[in-house]
Amino acid sequence: MSGNIQLLTKALATARAENRAALVGYLPAGFPTVADGIAAATAMVEGGCDIVEIGLPHSDPVLDGPVIQTADDIALRGGVKIVDVIRTVGEVHEATGAPVLCMTYWNPVDRHGAERFAEELAAAGGAGCILPDLPVEESAGWRAAAERHGLATVFVVAPSSRDERLAKITAAGSGFVYAASLMGVTGTRESVGAQAADLVSRTRACTDLPVCVGLGVSNAEQAAEVAGFADGVIVGSAFVKRMLDAPDTPSGIAAARELAAELATGVRKR
Numbered sequence: 001m002s003g004n005i006q007l008l009t010k011a012l013a014t015a016r017a018e019n020r021a022a023l024v025g026y027l028p029a030g031f032p033t034v035a036d037g038i039a040a041a042t043a044m045v046e047g048g049c050d051i052v053e054i055g056l057p058h059s060d061p062v063l064d065g066p067v068i069q070t071a072d073d074i075a076l077r078g079g080v081k082i083v084d085v086i087r088t089v090g091e092v093h094e095a096t097g098a099p100v101l102c103m104t105y106w107n108p109v110d111r112h113g114a115e116r117f118a119e120e121l122a123a124a125g126g127a128g129c130i131l132p133d134l135p136v137e138e139s140a141g142w143r144a145a146a147e148r149h150g151l152a153t154v155f156v157v158a159p160s161s162r163d164e165r166l167a168k169i170t171a172a173g174s175g176f177v178y179a180a181s182l183m184g185v186t187g188t189r190e191s192v193g194a195q196a197a198d199l200v201s202r203t204r205a206c207t208d209l210p211v212c213v214g215l216g217v218s219n220a221e222q223a224a225e226v227a228g229f230a231d232g233v234i235v236g237s238a239f240v241k242r243m244l245d246a247p248d249t250p251s252g253i254a255a256a257r258e259l260a261a262e263l264a265t266g267v268r269k270r
Contacts, residue, residue, distance in 0.1 A: 002122060002149060002150030003118075003121060003122035003125070003126050003127060003128065003146075003149050003150035003151040003152075004093070004099050004100075004122075004125055004126065004127040004128075004150065005127055005128055005150050005151055005152040005174065005175055006150070007098075007099040007127055008051065008099040008101070008127040008128060008152055008175050008176070009175070010099075011050045011051055011098070011099050012050075012051075012176060012210045012231060012232065014050075015050055015231070015232070015267075016210070016231065018268075020227060020267050020268045021212075021223075021226070021227035021230055021231060021232050021233050021267040022050040022051055022210075022212065022231065022232040022233070022267070023048055023049050023050050023051070023223070023232070023233055023235070023260070023263055023264050023267050024049065024050065024051040024052070024053060024212055024214070024232050024233065024234040024235070025041070025044040025045075025049035025051070025052055025053070025234075025235055025236070025239055025256075025260060025263075026052075026053040026054075026055060026103065026214075026234065026235065026236030026239065027040055027041045027044065027052070027053075027054065027055065027071075027236070027239055027240065027256075028054070028055035028056075028057050028068065028071050028072050028075055028240070029054050029055060029056065029057065029075060029080055029084055029085040029088040029089075030057055030074075030075030030076075030078050030079075030080030030084055030085075030088075031057070031071040031072070031074050031075045031240070031243070032071075032074055032075075032078075032243070032249055032252070033078060034078075034080060034084045034087065034088065036249050036252075036253065037075075037088055038087075038088050038091045038092055038095075039253050040239075040243060040252065040253045040256045041054065041088065041092045041100075042091075042092055042095045042096055043253050043254070043256050043257035043260070044239065044256050044257065044259075044260045045092070045095075045096040045098045045260075046096070046257055046260075047256070047257040047258065047259070047260025047261040047264065048260045048261050048263065048264025048265075049098070049260050049263075049264070050098065050099075050232075051098060051099050051100075051101070051127075051232070052092055052096075052098055052099070052100045052101070053100075053101050053102070053103045053130060053234070053236070054085060054088050054089050054092065054100060054101070054102055054103070055068070055072070055102075055103045055104070055236075056082065056085045056102060056103070056104035056105070056108055057071075057072040057073075057075040057076050057080055057085075058072060058104070058105045058107075058108065059072075059076060060105075065237060067237040067240050067241050067244065068236060068237055068240055070240075070244060071240045071243075071244070082108060082112055082117070082120075085102060085104075086102075086120050086121060086124045086126075087124070089101075089102055089121065089124045089125070089126045090123075090124030090125055090126075093124070093125040093126070093127075094125065099127035099128075100125070100126055100127055101126065101127050101128045101129060101130055101152070101154065101175075102121055102126060102128075102129050102130070103129075103130040103132070104129065104130070104131065105131075105132065105133050106131055106133050106134040106142075109129070109131070109142070114141055114142045114145045115145045117145075118142070118145040118146050118148070118149040118151055119145075119149055121149070121151060122149035122150055122151055126151060127151065127152055127175070128146065128151045128152025128153060128154055128174070128175045129142075129146065129151060129152070129153060129154065130154040130156070130178055131153065131154070131155065131156075132156040132178070134155075136155060136168055136169050136172045136173075139153070139155075139172060143172065146174075147174075152173075152174045152175025152176070153172070153173055153174050153175070154173060154174075154175050154176055154177070154178050155169045155170075155172065155173040155177065155178065156178045156179075156180055157169055157170070157177060157178070157179050157180065157199065157203055158179075158180045158199070159180070159181075159195040159196075159198070159199050161199070163202055163205070163206070166202055166203055166205075166206045167206040167207075170203060170206045170207035170209060171206075171207070173207075173209060174209070175209070176209055176210040176211065176212050176231065176232060177203055177207060177209050177210070177211045177212070178212055178214060178234065179196065179199050179200055179203055179211050179212065179213045179214070179230070180199075180213075180214060180215050181195065181196035181199070181213050181214065181215045181216050181217075181226070196213050196226065196229075196230070197229045199213075200213060200229050200230050201229070210231035210232060211230055211231050211232075212230060212231055212232030212233065212234050213226045213230040213232070213233060213234060214233075214234030214235070214236065215234075217233055217234070217235050217238070217263075218235065218237065218238035218241075219238070219262065219263075219266070220262045220263055220265055220266030220269075221266065222266070223235070223263045223266030223267050224266040224267065224269040227266065227267040227268075227269070233263070233266075233267050235259075235263055238259060239256050239259055239260075242255040242256055242258075242259050243255060243256055
């Protein structure tokens with residue numbers, strides 16, 4: 001079965017045709033449980049997310065700040081496994097019809113087997129993989145497997161990336177480019193920062209791929225700001241925090257849906 005890279009491309013193109021940025025929501029699989037994580041990610045799409053990223057919880061998440069680390073720890077203590085991540089991708093896609101990607105560090109994929117992981121992700125209806133720590137120079141094997149199975153390979157660029165590096169990374173990627181808005185780990189912040197706009201501009205000079213900005217966006221105002229210069233707005237920690245702060249799981253799922261609706265309003269104010 002082929003994956004859904006074309007659905008991802010269509011979602012981004014539809015947002016552009018509507019003169020807005022796409023809203024991309026992130027949640028780790030298995031948080032707070034596998035079933036409740038599926039319900040929460042589904043609610044995020046119902047609230048207004050165009051695209052979903054399902055995180056593969058990792059014991060050493062170098063890019064993730066304390067909020068997502070807390071959620072990952074809950075998921076790992078709950079016994080989440082790769083099969084649960086694939087299940088989450090599949091059930092969220094089936095319930096919503098939205099493109100669903102897996103965001104994961106490279107080590108779990110490498111241990112599972114790149115070909116096997118790509119095949120299983122595609123069979124579940126996945127749209128692709130975001131691999132923040134896979135060097136492009138070492139990515140040929142994964143990219144070949146992803147292409148065979150109709151999956152996007154999304155690489156992360158940062159404000160520190162020089163123009164020649166941006167050209168190399170974007171030439172190898174597909175689906176979209178994940179632009180980290182600042183140097184540091186994930187988390188909500190008071191300001192997204194001017195570095196993000198400059199990074200998007202420099203990235204667009206290298207590629208025709210859509211450029212989506214993540215790290216730091218937590219409210220409608222920030223979403224509107226980023227939507228003014230990016231093709232997509234990626235939000236993760238804010239969803240997790242709303243769920244962590246909720247008094248119970250049903251309230252947490254409702255809070256995720258509400259935040260998605262707020263952010264969806266924001267990305268339409270570009």
